Amino acid sequence: MTVESTAARKPRRSSTKRVSAKKPQRSEPELVQLLTPEGERIEHPDYSIDLTPDELLGLYRDMVLTRRFDAEATALQRQGELGLWASLLGQEAAQIGSGRALRDDDYVFPTYREHGVAWCRGVDPTNLLGMFRGVNHGGWDPNTNNFHLYTIVIGSQTLHATGYAMGVAKDGADSAVVAYFGDGASSQGDVAESFTFSAVYNAPVVFFCQNNQWAISEPTERQTRVPLYQRAQGFGFPGVRVDGNDVLACLAVTRDALERARRGEGPTLVEAFTYRMGAHTTSDDPTKYRADEEREAWEAKDPILRLRTYLEKQGFADAAFFDGLEAESESLGKRVREAVRAMPDPDQMAIFENVYADGHALVDEERAQFAAYQASFAEEGK
Amino acid sequence: MAVQKLPLAKAINESLRTALDTDPKVLIMGEDVGKLGGVFRVTDGLQKDFGEERVIDTPLAESGIVGTAIGLALRGYRPVVEIQFDGFVFPAYDQIVTQLAKMHARSLGKIKMPVVIRIPYGGGIGAVEHHSESPEALFAHVAGLKIVSPSNSSDAYWMMQQAIQSDDPVIFFEPKRRYWDKSEVDTEAIPGPLHKARVVREGADLTLAAYGPMVKVCVEAAAAAAEEGKSVEVVDLRSMSPIDFDTIQTSVEKTRHLVVVHEAPVFYGSGAEIAARITERCFYHLEAPVLRVGGFHAPYPPARLEEEYLPGLDRVLDAVDRSLAY
Numbered sequence: 001m002t003v004e005s006t007a008a009r010k011p012r013r014s015s016t017k018r019v020s021a022k023k024p025q026r027s028e029p030e031l032v033q034l035l036t037p038e039g040e041r042i043e044h045p046d047y048s049i050d051l052t053p054d055e056l057l058g059l060y061r062d063m064v065l066t067r068r069f070d071a072e073a074t075a076l077q078r079q080g081e082l083g084l085w086a087s088l089l090g091q092e093a094a095q096i097g098s099g100r101a102l103r104d105d106d107y108v109f110p111t112y113r114e115h116g117v118a119w120c121r122g123v124d125p126t127n128l129l130g131m132f133r134g135v136n137h138g139g140w141d142p143n144t145n146n147f148h149l150y151t152i153v154i155g156s157q158t159l160h161a162t163g164y165a166m167g168v169a170k171d172g173a174d175s176a177v178v179a180y181f182g183d184g185a186s187s188q189g190d191v192a193e194s195f196t197f198s199a200v201y202n203a204p205v206v207f208f209c210q211n212n213q214w215a216i217s218e219p220t221e222r223q224t225r226v227p228l229y230q231r232a233q234g235f236g237f238p239g240v241r242v243d244g245n246d247v248l249a250c251l252a253v254t255r256d257a258l259e260r261a262r263r264g265e266g267p268t269l270v271e272a273f274t275y276r277m278g279a280h281t282t283s284d285d286p287t288k289y290r291a292d293e294e295r296e297a298w299e300a301k302d303p304i305l306r307l308r309t310y311l312e313k314q315g316f317a318d319a320a321f322f323d324g325l326e327a328e329s330e331s332l333g334k335r336v337r338e339a340v341r342a343m344p345d346p347d348q349m350a351i352f353e354n355v356y357a358d359g360h361a362l363v364d365e366e367r368a369q370f371a372a373y374q375a376s377f378a379e380e381g382k
Numbered sequence: 383m384a385v386q387k388l389p390l391a392k393a394i395n396e397s398l399r400t401a402l403d404t405d406p407k408v409l410i411m412g413e414d415v416g417k418l419g420g421v422f423r424v425t426d427g428l429q430k431d432f433g434e435e436r437v438i439d440t441p442l443a444e445s446g447i448v449g450t451a452i453g454l455a456l457r458g459y460r461p462v463v464e465i466q467f468d469g470f471v472f473p474a475y476d477q478i479v480t481q482l483a484k485m486h487a488r489s490l491g492k493i494k495m496p497v498v499i500r501i502p503y504g505g506g507i508g509a510v511e512h513h514s515e516s517p518e519a520l521f522a523h524v525a526g527l528k529i530v531s532p533s534n535s536s537d538a539y540w541m542m543q544q545a546i547q548s549d550d551p552v553i554f555f556e557p558k559r560r561y562w563d564k565s566e567v568d569t570e571a572i573p574g575p576l577h578k579a580r581v582v583r584e585g586a587d588l589t590l591a592a593y594g595p596m597v598k599v600c601v602e603a604a605a606a607a608a609e610e611g612k613s614v615e616v617v618d619l620r621s622m623s624p625i626d627f628d629t630i631q632t633s634v635e636k637t638r639h640l641v642v643v644h645e646a647p648v649f650y651g652s653g654a655e656i657a658a659r660i661t662e663r664c665f666y667h668l669e670a671p672v673l674r675v676g677g678f679h680a681p682y683p684p685a686r687l688e689e690e691y692l693p694g695l696d697r698v699l700d701a702v703d704r705s706l707a708y
Contacts (some may be wrong), residue, residue, distance in 0.1 A: 014559070017687050040461055067429050072448070082493055093635075136483075136488075136490065137487070137488035137604065138488055138489065138490075139490075140494045141489075142456075142489065142493060143492065148456070149488060149489055149493075151481075153476070153480050153481070155447065156476070156477065156480065156481055158449075158451060159445065159446055159448075159449025159452070159453065159477065160452050160453040160456060160481070161453060162446075162449070162450050162453055163449060163452055163453020163454040163455075163456070163457070164453035164454070164456050164457045165448030165453070166450060166453065166454060167453065167454045167456075167457025167459055168457065170435055170459075171457070189444055189445060189473075190446070190449060190476075190477075193443045193445055193446035193449065194446065194450075196441050196446065197440070197443075197446050197450050198439060200441060206474070229519075238707065239485065248414060330494065353487075353488055353490075353491070354487045354489075354491040355486070355525050355526060356486065356489050356526065356550045357491070357494050357495075357548075357549035357550050358548055358549055358550050360528070360550075360623075360624050361624040361625075361626070361627075362623075362625075363525070
């Protein structure tokens with residue numbers, strides 16, 4: 001339908017309806033914020049948080065080490081040690097804040113960029129690199145840390161999270177599930193279906209959308225006409241937009257959503273408003289599609305810097321703390337570097353492993369044929 | 383009573399009931415599977431007896447059904463999901479092919495996916511568009527999935543038991559035009575392996591290989607051929623992934639002629655795979671090329687044309703004659 005034909009139909013509507021059909025306000029909605037970009041602690045009427053200095057230092061340490069790990073991985077890709085890397089630069093607060101809101105028995109369904117959440121779950125960061133080096137498709141046991149494998153196809157994991165949460169509810173457990181996804185994924189049918197399923201079954205799941213403003217080269221305006229958190233309303237559950245660069249607000253809002261889930265009140269959509277400071281992946285070139293000024297504006301809202309400012313102002317951290325953390329970062333970088341370089345290529349017969357749990361005649365046949373083929377070279381070499 | 387004569391649909395219903403009864407982790411999910419009992423009544427009465435928590439009416443979204451079943455399997459459940467009709471499976475194709483099939487391999491064996499996807503398939507019931515398709519080859523091409531199809535009530539009962547017990551995802555194609563065909567089911571029998579083919583009629587001159595709805599057609603063709611003095615063996619493949627090539631090979635080494643019959647289009651169909659592999663295995667035994675009878679490279683036609691589209695007795699006999707005359 002064209003714009004003209006819509007307009008032509010309007011006079012037939014009643015005057016009250018015409019008033020309600022007024023264009024929505026174009027101004028951006030308010031974010032939940034507890035720590036301003038200037039490092040000032042502010043209160044919010046609906047969300048509060050009370051952390052000890054040690055807890056604040058812990059969040060700071062998590063963000064710094066995650067950023068250091070991420071930078072190391074980017075460097076390793078440039079050195080040819082990784083085939084690809086998807087950097088989380090700029091999204092540390094969204095991931096650490098939400099990740100630290102979780103209990104051990106909660107379950108996480110990540111995309112491929114949740115390195116900070118993986119850190120919070122206790123997944124060894126070197127395990128995240130196997131798939132980017134090309135030695136496996138995910139080198140950790142999801143059930144050890146209740147952290148599912150990275151999902152690459154956009155949005156698929158939101159349904160897995162919903163199903164898992166339906167199972168949690170059936171078990172009568174009070175655990176919660178978090179589905180991570182991005183602004184681009186919000187256009188996927190699977191995400192809409194996961195909203196529907198979680199709503200009608202009242203599943204204990206938190207949809208944590210990191211709106212980092214860009215789906216590779218496409219801005220959020222290509223995905224939505226309304227702020228993403230407002231989508232939840234149409235499905236019948238609450239949505240909230242949080243400053244994704246404010247680790248305290250992300251922690252508070254996620255905790256609240258998890259508690260709702262535990263109380264049997266169903267799903268919540270959290271939109272963490274943040275920014276992808278780097279490229280989509282190491283293969284991407286953001287200079288083709290976005291302006292430097294935009295990135296610079298977001299640099300002023302850096303999640304780590306604002307917490308550091310706050311910690312220093314409050315006198316919670318001294319030079320020894322920051323020096324110690326710097327040393328710890330360097331040693332993490334070194335450990336990651338060495339672990340990646342030492343990662344062996346998988347055995348060629350691994351192609352045939354685990355295709356099925358209970359075996360399959362064709363896989364057995366092809367494995368035997370391939371082994372015989374490989375062995376024939378050894379024979380020739382004699 | 384262990385031995386009963388049941389329609390194929392009822393045999394599946396009994397099998398689901400047994401599974402729900404014996405394993406509290408088994409769930410039934412799908413559109414209209416609850417109060418209604420499914421559009422073919424395959425799940426009739428199950429929600430009444432096992433409750434809404436275990437026999438779950440889902441929103442009308444196939445990707446959502448399979449995607450949430452994957453999540454439930456990750457939580458330790460064994461979902462048996464129904465896709466209402468063959469032609470409705472494609473919204474779930476991504477979840478099946480990209481997620482369900484690969485989860486065990488990509489987790490290096492740490493995640494098991496005991497999910498059964500039931501799909502009433504095939505034509506012959508005078509249905510409207512998208513209700514008569516045979517998409518099994520589109521799934522058999524994907525590593526990580528197992529594909530089976532029963533041709534009779536006993537197999538329907540036992541293969542469903544085995545599919546639910548399998549730690550791999552199984553796509554269970556139900557020949558909808560055979561739902562009402564009755565045959566004996568022994569619920570105390572000891573079933574053979576799920577993926578083993580079975581010779582359902584012995585013969586000496588030619589082998590007909592088929593599965594699901596076409597087994598009956600092939601048995602009738604063999605009987606008709608016998609009247610003309612031709613001895614035709616019929617192999618019910620039962621499983622399309624894996625395929626029991628050994629049983630076909632044994633038969634073909636005896637009969638030296640093979641015709642594969644399925645409703646699905648011949649082009650890139652399971653008959654093509656069987657022809658290639660049996661030609662490799664039995665090259666010096668074959669006296670004729672492996673022939674295929676199946677659907678055409680055309681969309682499934684309106685119901686008034688389906689008798690022409692589907693392989694019937696005459697088209698199977700025509701292939702038998704062509705093979706023997708080669």
